Amino acid sequence: MRWLLLKDLTILRRSPLLVGLLVIYPIAISCLIGFALSRGPDKPAVAILNEVPASSNEIALGSERIDVSQYSTELYDAVDPVPVESRAEAEEKVRSGAVLAALIIPADITSKLQTGLSPATVEVLYNAEDPVKAAFVQDTIKAQVQDANLALTQALTGVALDYLDLIVSGGEFDLIGQTFDVLGLERSQEILEAISPRLSAADSAEVGEVIEFAGVAGDNLALADNALSSLSAPIRVETTVVEGGRTPLSSFAVAIAIAVSLMFVTLLLASGTLALEREENAYARLTRGLVAPSALLTEKVVLAAVCSLAVTLLMLVGLALFVGLEFGRAPMWIAALALAAAAFAAMGVALGALTRDVRAASLLAFMIALPIAFLALVPSGAVSPGLFGAITAVNALFPFGPTLDALDWALNGAPLALLTVAHLAALVAAYSVVGRVALRRFG
Amino acid sequence: MIDEGRSRPTVLEAHGLVKWFGPRAALDGVSIAAAPGERVAVIGPNGAGKTTLLSILAGIQRPDAGNVETGGQRVGWVPQQAALYGKLTVAENLRLFARLEGRDDVEQVVERMLDQAALGDRRDDPVAELSGGNRQRVNIAIGLLAEPRVLLLDEPSASLDPRQRERLWEFILALAERGTAVVYATHDLSEADRHANRVLVLADAELVFAGTPAELEQAVGGGLRDFETSFVSFLGQLGH
Ligand SMILES: Nc1ncnc2c1ncn2[C@@H]1O[C@H](COP(=O)(O)OP(=O)(O)O)[C@@H](O)[C@H]1O
Ligand SMILES: [Mg+2]
Numbered sequence: 001m002r003w004l005l006l007k008d009l010t011i012l013r014r015s016p017l018l019v020g021l022l023v024i025y026p027i028a029i030s031c032l033i034g035f036a037l038s039r040g041p042d043k044p045a046v047a048i049l050n051e052v053p054a055s056s057n058e059i060a061l062g063s064e065r066i067d068v069s070q071y072s073t074e075l076y077d078a079v080d081p082v083p084v085e086s087r088a089e090a091e092e093k094v095r096s097g098a099v100l101a102a103l104i105i106p107a108d109i110t111s112k113l114q115t116g117l118s119p120a121t122v123e124v125l126y127n128a129e130d131p132v133k134a135a136f137v138q139d140t141i142k143a144q145v146q147d148a149n150l151a152l153t154q155a156l157t158g159v160a161l162d163y164l165d166l167i168v169s170g171g172e173f174d175l176i177g178q179t180f181d182v183l184g185l186e187r188s189q190e191i192l193e194a195i196s197p198r199l200s201a202a203d204s205a206e207v208g209e210v211i212e213f214a215g216v217a218g219d220n221l222a223l224a225d226n227a228l229s230s231l232s233a234p235i236r237v238e239t240t241v242v243e244g245g246r247t248p249l250s251s252f253a254v255a256i257a258i259a260v261s262l263m264f265v266t267l268l269l270a271s272g273t274l275a276l277e278r279e280e281n282a283y284a285r286l287t288r289g290l291v292a293p294s295a296l297l298t299e300k301v302v303l304a305a306v307c308s309l310a311v312t313l314l315m316l317v318g319l320a321l322f323v324g325l326e327f328g329r330a331p332m333w334i335a336a337l338a339l340a341a342a343a344f345a346a347m348g349v350a351l352g353a354l355t356r357d358v359r360a361a362s363l364l365a366f367m368i369a370l371p372i373a374f375l376a377l378v379p380s381g382a383v384s385p386g387l388f389g390a391i392t393a394v395n396a397l398f399p400f401g402p403t404l405d406a407l408d409w410a411l412n413g414a415p416l417a418l419l420t421v422a423h424l425a426a427l428v429a430a431y432s433v434v435g436r437v438a439l440r441r442f443g
Numbered sequence: 444m445i446d447e448g449r450s451r452p453t454v455l456e457a458h459g460l461v462k463w464f465g466p467r468a469a470l471d472g473v474s475i476a477a478a479p480g481e482r483v484a485v486i487g488p489n490g491a492g493k494t495t496l497l498s499i500l501a502g503i504q505r506p507d508a509g510n511v512e513t514g515g516q517r518v519g520w521v522p523q524q525a526a527l528y529g530k531l532t533v534a535e536n537l538r539l540f541a542r543l544e545g546r547d548d549v550e551q552v553v554e555r556m557l558d559q560a561a562l563g564d565r566r567d568d569p570v571a572e573l574s575g576g577n578r579q580r581v582n583i584a585i586g587l588l589a590e591p592r593v594l595l596l597d598e599p600s601a602s603l604d605p606r607q608r609e610r611l612w613e614f615i616l617a618l619a620e621r622g623t624a625v626v627y628a629t630h631d632l633s634e635a636d637r638h639a640n641r642v643l644v645l646a647d648a649e650l651v652f653a654g655t656p657a658e659l660e661q662a663v664g665g666g667l668r669d670f671e672t673s674f675v676s677f678l679g680q681l682g683h
Contacts, residue, residue: 003542007528007535014530014569281526284503285585288520290543 004291004299008273012307022268022307026261026315044140046079047090047102052110079140094125101126101137113152161225168221185221189214254319255407259340260373262312263400266341267365270304270348274435275361297435300349301428305341312337316411329410336403336410343399343424346431353438376400399427453478454516454624455500455593460509462495469495470506471648477593477624482616484635485628487645488678493628494523496645497595500626519591519623523598525582529571533562533581536570540585556584560614576607580614587618594618596627600634612638632674636660646683 012019057069082099084090090102104123112120124141128134166173170184183191192211196204277283277296287293316325316333348365355361376395380388395401402423409416455477462470469492477483485493498504500511501520527536537553546552557563560580570578579599586594599615600608616638619625629635635642636656644652644659652659663677 003539007531007539010535011528011530280528281522281524282528284522285520285526285540286543288501288503289517290540 001291001295001299001302004286004296005303008299008303011273011276018272022265023311026257026265026311027318029257029261029315043080044100044137045082045098046137046141047082047084047093047099049084049087049090049102049104051107052105053107057110079144091125094127097127101141103141164221164224168218185214185218189218251323251325251412252408254316254323254325255404255411256377257319258312258315258337258407258411259400259403261315262308262337262340262403263344263369263373264365265308265311266304266344267348267351267369268362269307270300270345271352271355271361271365272348272358273303274300274349274352275355275358279357293439294432294436297349297353297432297439300352301342301345301432304345304348305338308341308344309334309337312341325411326413329413332410336406339421339424340399340403340406343403343427343431346428346435347399350431350435350438353435354442356442372398372400376404396423397427399424402427454514455518455626456512457500458509460496460499460506460511462492462499462504463507468648470499472509473645473648473650474509475500475626475643475650477626479592479622479624480619481624481641482619482639483624483626484639484642485626485645486630486632486635486642488630491645492648493630493645494597497597497626497628501595513593516593517589517591519586519589519594521583521586521594521596521599523601523628525570525578527570527578527581527585530569532567532569533557533573534566536581537584537588541588544589546588552588556587559587559617560584561610574607576603576611579603579607579611583611583614587623591623593624593626596625598628598630600629600631632671644678646678646681649683651678651681651683 052069058065058067082093084093084102087104090104093099094102102125104125106121106123109120109122112118122145124137126134126137165171166182166184168185170182170187173180173182189211192207192214196207196211199207274297277286283296286296291299313333319325320327351364351368352361355364372395375391376398378388378391382388383391402420405414405420406416406424408414409420453476455475457476458474460470460473460475461468473492473496475483475485475496485496487493495504497520499506501518502511503520528539531539534553534557537556538549541549541552557566560583562577562580562584565573565577570581573581583594583596583599586596596615600611603611612634615625615627627639636659639656642652642654642656642659643650652662654662663673
């Protein structure tokens with residue numbers, strides 16, 4: 001078997017195109033995924049026309065002064081702001097594609113916010129040529145305007161609450177540099193209650209009504225506090241994960257990238273090298289007393305598994321540059337990769353045994369691998385329960401699903417079910433038998 | 444018809460071989476024997492059962508009936524299509540199979556084979572770059588690695604040009620001279636006539652003639668010039 005392994009490695013070494021593909025393909029995938037995960041979407045360039053004079057950035061609400069520009073910076077954080085001087089310039093930049101969109105903040109926004117008579121409006125210009133970009137701009141700006149709205153509402157509510165408090169409890173009130181003392185409902189009630197006994201019976205009864213009103217008003221307005229607070233954030237969202245792990249998306253994407261690469265490299269190598277024996281007519285010569293068919297199958301499984309283990313390990317090291325991977329778990333990476341590679345290799349050998357030449361074997365491997373990966377990633381709930389059951393049953397026949405589970409364990413510390421290990425081991429055994437039978441049948 | 448009745452000791456004997464593929468017989472009671480240094484040609488039209496016969500003698504296929512005796516010796520087998528790794532060099536192919544054959548004098552055996560096949564100067568060329576004739580010689584050299592006393596060759600000269608054919612036969616005849624029994628299949632009458640001591644004719648899974656080339660010519664009738672035509676009508680008379 002040693003000599004056959006050496007022979008196959010020599011042949012691989014002399015097939016630079018194939019090896020290049022087998023190595024470059026996973027590296028390209030891991031770079032793409034790594035890059036996508038680490039960068040996130042770029043901040044879109046957005047032209048900003050701010051017509052509000054710097055002096056009116058502040059609005060006065062009673063005694064409070066709110067700096068509106070503070071809320072616009074929140075929006076600026078989410079985009080790459082490009083200041084422009086005029087509406088024409090903004091339009092031109094959007095049209096030419098220099099920016100994704102333009103945001104026009106009109107001069108009257110602060111006065112409108114202050115009076116509250118008509119809603120303050122900002123204007124967004126964007127190029128809808130590319131629907132994806134358009135949707136992106138719409139979503140980003142909508143989200144940011146909502147955030148700004150929320151922040152403003154909270155500020156305004158705060159002011160309103162202060163007013164209410166002043167009316168209920170009384171206190172000092174600043175208005176244009178002058179300070180007033182506001183009596184407040186509570187103190188009004190106290191004063192009235194104090195003078196009530198000194199009044200005539202008729203007067204006392206009327207004052208009693210005022211006292212009662214002051215009491216009821218005070219109590220109810222105090223309750224309004226809560227109502228107003230909840231107004232500023234009408235719905236709060238609390239999320240609870242009910243099913244599935246807490247593996248962050250990026251780490252799961254790494255597991256998928258590795259599983260996909262492992263699948264392709266292993267399937268192609270195992271099926272290709274076995275099919276090559278027949279393409280070169282060497283199979284009959286080898287199995288004529290030189291090598292037992294099962295030893296030949298084992299050799300291909302070992303070859304494919306070892307090569308793909310090396311490639312995917314390299315890939316993991318490369319990906320670790322982009323996403324945080326715990327190198328301390330490396331032994332677990334190797335264990336998971338080795339078991340999964342063995343399962344895919346056994347499957348590849350079964351495919352190789354069904355075909356007579358490398359081309360057919362590769363084609364078959366590709367044709368089967370793509371739907372497997374696709375099926376394994378169909379989430380429950382995306383299809384009807386009956387169909388999902390069927391998909392689960394089909395998935396159980398292929399190593400992709402348990403490979404993902406094993407990799408999630410190795411990479412992200414997700415719990416590893418003994419069933420996963422048993423599943424992969426069972427697939428190794430089952431596909432080896434299929435390969436052996438197929439060789440006898442088609443050899 | 445049975446190929447028997449020789450007194451010399453044989454290195455290969457098979458009796459009453461039968462092989463069915465579904466409802467059709469590929470071999471129907473064929474017997475064959477070969478003595479050391481003997482050159483036996485198995486001729487017959489395509490589909491007659493030549494490859495099936497050689498595969499059974501080589502132990503690649505099992506007969507449905509009959510038996511093969513090789514006296515415990517390994518039989519060298521050279522398949523019709525070269526069974527070589529195109530990406531490996533001539534020497535690497537020989538070395539690999541010498542190792543798999545369990546030879547412990549690997550390098551010596553490889554050198555001897557390169558020498559016998561006159562391929563010393565092509566030893567480091569990838570097999571994929573060799574001419575058909577040279578590739579077939581490597582193919583045969585691999586069949587000889589175990590130094591078998593019987594060598595089975597399945598249409599060794601098919602797809603070779605006349606000059607390559609000549610050189611290939613020099614190589615094969617030299618082997619027989621050294622005592623190897625050579626059994627080869629061919630559908631080329633002149634190759635049987637020129638190079639064999641004995642000729643077996645297979646037609647539709649049956650052995651229809653066994654004898655020397657001269658006896659075959661006699662049975663067929665007509666000179667060698669019209670031999671092909673006469674042979675076809677000879678088969679026709681026998682009901683094939
Ligand atoms: N593996 C096989 N399966 C089915 N039929 C076969 C197989 N091998 C050979 N045959 C049939 O057996 C007959 C003899 O074939 P073969 O021995 O290859 O003939 P030859 O070598 O003389 O051309 C043919 O009819 C062929 O179609
Ligand atoms: Mg044939």
